Amino acid sequence: MCRAIKIILNKNHRGWLYFVFIIAFLVEVLISNIQCIGAQEEDVTIEPNKKIQSIIIDMVSPTKEDKEKFAGRGEEFFKAKLAELRELGGKDYEKLIPQLVYYSVYGKELLKGRVEKPDVVEAMFAGVIIEQLKISKEQIVNAILPFLRTKDEHLRKEMYNWLGGYDYNETTRSRDYSYYQSLIQAKKDNPPQGLIQYMYWRSPQTALITLMNIYLQSEEEKEIITICKDIIEEDIKNRYYGPMEEKANISPEAISSLNELSRYKQWWIHLYVAEIIKQHPEFNNPEIIERLKQDKHPLVQKVLKEVRDK
Incomplete structure (x- = not known):
């Protein structure tokens, strides 16, 4: 690009206005190319975090050890697990929220053999955690933003559903x-x-x-x-x-x-x-x-x- 500019400057018949026009054109091309590079970013999918997924599963279906430890103290057990998720969740829950999306899609597979109706439980529990931790809609959008171009259609569909719930205005429909x-x-x-x-x-x-x-x-x-x-x-x-x-x-x-x-x-x-x-x-x-x-x-x-x- 620098060589091209020098050539332009060395041409006696090129005026200053023409030079400015060329620079503006090159800038526009550069911006267009940058936008296209962004559009061609690699697939970034949500990989399960074993620790976080394990905590969520234990909240839905407590282990024998947890049942004995928190016998008769279900609320205390739930709060303890929420505290663990809060600690592992990252700033503004940027690490936890994608895991909740993953759990919403694949939780029923993870819960097989531990609960009678995994479909019902997995569909509801991510929302329960979001409500209990008071995770905002803006935090949800920011956290799933990097994963929206995933090639995993199931994850993408779930994220689209979450966004659809966020951006729908019930008053104006x-x-x-x-x-x-x-x-x-x-x-x-x-x-x-x-x-x-x-x-x-x-x-x-x-x-x-x-x-x-x-x-x-x-x-x-x-x-x-x-x-x-x-x-x-x-x-x-x-x-x-x-x-x-x-x-x-x-x-x-x-x-x-x-x-x-x-x-x-x-x-x-x-x-x-x-x-x-x-x-x-x-x-x-x-x-x-x-x-x-x-x-x-x-x-x-x-x-x-x-x-x-x-």
Whole structure:
């Protein structure tokens, strides 16, 4: 890069403004490359911590030794085990929370032979521990963030369920991504790809507006994008709450709006377009698909592959 800059400076016909333009272009390319590197991070899965898993299992099904030691003092036994988890849990329970996710998925296997109905017990107990230790929703999000791109579908599904319970606003019956926005804002040059993937999967329209508020400055462009999003959302709502046979009859305004959004250069807009097509195949349009193929961002390409594989 330094050699390229020297060449530019040595050209007599290159003015200062042209040099500034080149630097700005190189910076934009560098940022784009950094974002793509983040999107290609290796699979990080949750490995069971034998000590923590053992404590949880003992809480559900006490050993013979514990039964004798705490005979008639069940509450004291429970508090003692919670204290052990608190000590091993790490700062803000960053070590414990992933283990609770793991237990929620695979606990029934660990409990076989120790309890009569392991499915019921494992489904409830992680929530009991979270409540007793007063673990906050923000702590949960922060702790599972590094694992959201795991290839273990069972763990990922469980984490998606946890996030879905966190970001659902019962009053408005919509998704609240405000905390996610603060996390992405803090790492906007290399945002957490697993979180973004979840956000678009859960609610592409909310994800689009969230990232728009982070990455876009122009109020005029924000208004255009929001209008297009609203037209598409209204079209889907009208068709899916109407007679079944009307689902395929997309309004010209909706397909035009999706086409308009696909013309933008930003990957996070393309990701919205791709996710809409994946979730609502009736929007599939060869012209739009070809345009999206030009975007090499891994998350966009991942969703396009899912569209092709459907």
